[in-house]
Amino acid sequence: MASDVARPAPPARRARGRSSQRRSRVAYLYLALPLAFYSVFMLLPWIQTIFLSFYHWDGIGARQPAGIQNYLAVLQNPQLRTAIQHSFELMIFFCVLPVLIALAMTGLITGPRRPRWHLIRAILFVPQILPPVAIGVMWQWMYAPDGFINQALKWVGLGGVARPWLASFTWAFYAVGVVGVWVTTGLCLAFFASGAQKVPMELYEAAEIDGGGRFRQFLSVTLPHLRGEIVIAATVTAISALSAFDIVYVMTGGGPGTTSIVPGVLVYQLGFTTFQVGRASALAVVLSLLVLVIISVFRLVGRERA
Amino acid sequence: MRNAGRTQVTALAVALTAGVSLSACSSSGSAGGGATNAAKQAVSTTIPSDKVTLTLATEDTSGLTQKLVDGFTKLHPNVTINVQTTAYSAYTANIQLRLASSSAPDLSETVVLGNLVKHNLVRSLDDYANLYGWTSKVSKYALDEYRMGSDQIGGHGSLYAVSAGFALTGLYYNKKLMSKLGISAPPTTLDELDQDLAKAKAAGDIGFEVAAKDGHAAFLVQQVADAYASPDTMNSWIFGAKGATFDQPGVSQGAQKLIDWAKAGYINKTANANALTDSVAEFSKGNALFFNDGNWDAASLQKGVGNDLGFIAFPAATPGGNVNSMVGGTAGYQIAAKSKHPDVAAAFLDYSIGADAAKIVSSFGNLPNDSSALDAPAGSLNSDFATAWQAVQKSNGLFGYWANAYEAANTTLTQTTEQMIGGSLDPKSFIKQVQSGWEQAHQA
Numbered sequence: 066m067a068s069d070v071a072r073p074a075p076p077a078r079r080a081r082g083r084s085s086q087r088r089s090r091v092a093y094l095y096l097a098l099p100l101a102f103y104s105v106f107m108l109l110p111w112i113q114t115i116f117l118s119f120y121h122w123d124g125i126g127a128r129q130p131a132g133i134q135n136y137l138a139v140l141q142n143p144q145l146r147t148a149i150q151h152s153f154e155l156m157i158f159f160c161v162l163p164v165l166i167a168l169a170m171t172g173l174i175t176g177p178r179r180p181r182w183h184l185i186r187a188i189l190f191v192p193q194i195l196p197p198v199a200i201g202v203m204w205q206w207m208y209a210p211d212g213f214i215n216q217a218l219k220w221v222g223l224g225g226v227a228r229p230w231l232a233s234f235t236w237a238f239y240a241v242g243v244v245g246v247w248v249t250t251g252l253c254l255a256f257f258a259s260g261a262q263k264v265p266m267e268l269y270e271a272a273e274i275d276g277g278g279r280f281r282q283f284l285s286v287t288l289p290h291l292r293g294e295i296v297i298a299a300t301v302t303a304i305s306a307l308s309a310f311d312i313v314y315v316m317t318g319g320g321p322g323t324t325s326i327v328p329g330v331l332v333y334q335l336g337f338t339t340f341q342v343g344r345a346s347a348l349a350v351v352l353s354l355l356v357l358v359i360i361s362v363f364r365l366v367g368r369e370r371a
Numbered sequence: 372m373r374n375a376g377r378t379q380v381t382a383l384a385v386a387l388t389a390g391v392s393l394s395a396c397s398s399s400g401s402a403g404g405g406a407t408n409a410a411k412q413a414v415s416t417t418i419p420s421d422k423v424t425l426t427l428a429t430e431d432t433s434g435l436t437q438k439l440v441d442g443f444t445k446l447h448p449n450v451t452i453n454v455q456t457t458a459y460s461a462y463t464a465n466i467q468l469r470l471a472s473s474s475a476p477d478l479s480e481t482v483v484l485g486n487l488v489k490h491n492l493v494r495s496l497d498d499y500a501n502l503y504g505w506t507s508k509v510s511k512y513a514l515d516e517y518r519m520g521s522d523q524i525g526g527h528g529s530l531y532a533v534s535a536g537f538a539l540t541g542l543y544y545n546k547k548l549m550s551k552l553g554i555s556a557p558p559t560t561l562d563e564l565d566q567d568l569a570k571a572k573a574a575g576d577i578g579f580e581v582a583a584k585d586g587h588a589a590f591l592v593q594q595v596a597d598a599y600a601s602p603d604t605m606n607s608w609i610f611g612a613k614g615a616t617f618d619q620p621g622v623s624q625g626a627q628k629l630i631d632w633a634k635a636g637y638i639n640k641t642a643n644a645n646a647l648t649d650s651v652a653e654f655s656k657g658n659a660l661f662f663n664d665g666n667w668d669a670a671s672l673q674k675g676v677g678n679d680l681g682f683i684a685f686p687a688a689t690p691g692g693n694v695n696s697m698v699g700g701t702a703g704y705q706i707a708a709k710s711k712h713p714d715v716a717a718a719f720l721d722y723s724i725g726a727d728a729a730k731i732v733s734s735f736g737n738l739p740n741d742s743s744a745l746d747a748p749a750g751s752l753n754s755d756f757a758t759a760w761q762a763v764q765k766s767n768g769l770f771g772y773w774a775n776a777y778e779a780a781n782t783t784l785t786q787t788t789e790q791m792i793g794g795s796l797d798p799k800s801f802i803k804q805v806q807s808g809w810e811q812a813h814q815a
Contacts, residue, residue, distance in 0.1 A: 123467075123486055124467055124468065124486075125467050125468065125471045125486065125490050125492070126486075126489065126490050208644075209641075209644075210640075210641050228640070229640050229641040229643075229644050230644075231643075231644035232583075232584075232640065232641050232642060232643035232644035232645070233643075234643075234793040234795065237643075237644075317584075317644075318584060318785070319786075320584060320643060320785065320786060320789050321583070321584075321643035321644070321789040321790070321792070321793055322786050322787075322789045322790035322793060322795065322796070323786055323790075334779070334782055337464040338463075338464070338778055338779050338781070338782050339778050339779040339782075339812070340467070340486060340778060
């Protein structure tokens with residue numbers, strides 16, 4: 066490529082310009098379809114949500130302008146603080162733990178002469194292709210009083226620990242959290258494993274010659290190359306923690322009481338059980354802003370390190 | 372069937388619905404207009420003889436509605452009724468939008484009237500009620516449930532729906548377990564109930580099977596409360612009468628009982644994770660002594676417990692006191708203001724309260740409007756229902772459902788009763804939270 070650019074012949078250059086113009090036009094064509102989908106199903110609804118957040122609306126009648134009243138009501142909602150607090154706690158399960166676990170696994174499977182664990186990687190990725198609602202229902206069965214987890218505990222002689230997990234004020238939230246780890250670890254591993262493949266083998270060899278063990282190799286060679294992937298994985302999983310809805314709704318509905326309530330469930334309740342669409346939209350906007358702030362922090366941290 | 376149909380599959384449907392962005396549902400922002408004059412059109416009991424197709428939207432998964440539709444269309448072969456069944460939560464979340472849309476279902480199951488009446492999405496049935504004489508065929512209590520005034524208060528004003536039958540709640544009990552525990556007869560007072568629960572606990576059995584995740588712990592609280600409460604005061608709160616309050620006799624006793632029972636270990640430990648279907652399955656296995664539920668689950672329970680299944684009205688506060696039941700219409704249908712065939716739809720409603728329909732209704736374990744049509748041989752579960760029904764009527768113990776008092780009521784009741792089971796909420800805060808939701812809902 067570099068030698069192509071350095072070639073001075075003007076006609077060739079013009080030809081290249083034309084062809085690259087044509088190529089970029091084709092590129093736009095390819096982009097048009099996803100862009101149209103994104104606009105219609107993501108962008109427009111989002112803009113409309115912002116618009117609706119400034120109205121009182123029950124979903125069918127006439128809208129009444131509400132100014133910032135919906136926002137005031139949402140911010141004063143005593144459940145919101147609990148819900149947002151849960152979101153941050155969920156980030157430990159959806160984001161922090163999966164990233165750490167996936168990094169550890171990456172350390173095991175990368176570098177020269179390491180097993181590639183293709184099958185295990187594929188299995189770990191499976192949760193990504195399952196619909197979240199199916200995941201929720203499946204884990205509900207696993208956590209049931211006579212479900213797999215309690216049965217397994219009894220088999221290993223820990224029957225005393227067995228309990229109806231999702232009915233427990235203490236454990237329901239963590240039970241949902243564990244599902245989060247299960248869901249996102251495979252995704253993080255996919256990011257990191259592909260990132261680790263771009264690390265030149267010579268670096269590992271050099272580290273080995275310098276007497277660096279496996280752990281040292283991971284710390285000094287693999288990890289620095291994964292900065293970008295870590296930021297991306299953290300961002301994607303943090304968003305899934307903050308906007309969690311389906312798995313929580315299916316597994317606990319936010320309960321028992323409000324012990325596992327998250328903003329997503331609150332939005333649903335406001336919009337579809339009390340028909341306060343304006344207020345639900347305001348909460349959705351607040352949630353979007355929260356996500357934006359967190360992602361910005363991640364990007365900033367990622368950039369500083371880079 | 373209200374509050375009855377939530378399952379894991381429902382959760383599936385709901386979550387799928389919720390996946391659609393909120394604003395994707397927003398339309399122009401006005402609806403129902405132009406249909407307000409529907410009630411002024413001439414009405415007739417005559418059905419046109421050419422082909423007519425109606426749609427009917429329901430959350431009734433028991434099959435009762437389909438049977439009623441089959442019965443009606445057999446009499447009128449030129450009429451086709453397409454039944455669209457959706458699970459409860461998805462149904463309640465969407466029915467407003469469906470009625471406001473250009474493809475509004477002609478007939479739809481009535482759950483909460485409030486917004487539908489406010490936005491003229493359903494048609495007043497006063498003219499048909501006069502034409503068919505429904506007020507003499509259906510009891511006042513049953514019709515009042517479907518009335519709403521222009522003041523948005525229920526229980527009076529225009530009629531918007533009629534129901535094919537009633538569902539009532541009470542105590543299911545397991546006869547086999549009862550005799551094993553040495554209990555000679557089902558309890559008639561709350562004290563006796565307590566004694567029976569203590570016996571079950573002592574023998575290591577579950578006293579009450581409760582489905583708190585679906586808000587059914589609130590059934591228990593309400594039924595204890597209703598043993599002390601006045602039906603008029605309680606029902607006027609449910610209907611949303613001005614100045615009504617949830618802080619009335621019985622409510623705090625009911626809440627306290629739930630707390631005490633949970634603390635004493637009388638309630639299944641899984642209560643807070645159990646949807647109604649889970650609890651029905653558990654009770655069907657014969658693991659629990661009592662199950663507080665309605666007759667809509669009779670068929671499923673009987674499959675498991677068989678002849679050992681009994682049913683009584685909820686026990687009284689004192690010997691000889693009032694027994695009570697939450698009574699509501701089952702398969703109650705309203706007609707869309709936008710329906711092009713209101714005469715046909717009304718003819719279906721009239722069929723659904725008639726003698727033929729009564730047989731179908733009673734075969735599903737529900738009480739028909741004409742209770743003489745109830746097939747209830749001695750010793751059968753249906754005869755238990757009939758006995759309970761008579762006792763409740765005699766006691767004047769007919770109550771509506773707290774969960775229907777306002778749109779968010781079931782959510783609030785679910786959360787608060789779960790907290791009471793967990794021991795983290797006292798009766799006073801419970802009453803305050805439920806009432807504050809009620810005030811918010813009736814403010815606008």
